[in-house]
C-alpha cells in the first residue's frame with residue numbers, strides 16, 4: 378500500500394500525472410497545478426502512480442510505502 382503526496386508549489390502544471398492516472402491526480406481549474414483525488418490509491422494503480430512520479434518534470438510527486446500490519 379502506498380501513500381501519494383504532491384506539492385502544488387513546485388508543480389509545473391504539465392498535466393502529465395492526470396493524463397497517466399486520472400483516478401488519482403487532477404488539476405486546479407485556476408492554474409493547472411496538481412490536485413490529489415486519491416492519496417491512498419488501490420494496489421492496482423500503484424505501478425501507474427510510481428510511473429507518474431518518475432515522469433513528473435517538476436519532481437512534485439512523492440510515493441511513500443505505508444506501514445501495514447500484514448507482516
Ligand code: SF4
Nearest residue numbers: 388389391392394433
Ligand atoms: S506531472 Fe508533475 S508538474 Fe505535471 S501536473 Fe503533475 S505534479 Fe504537476
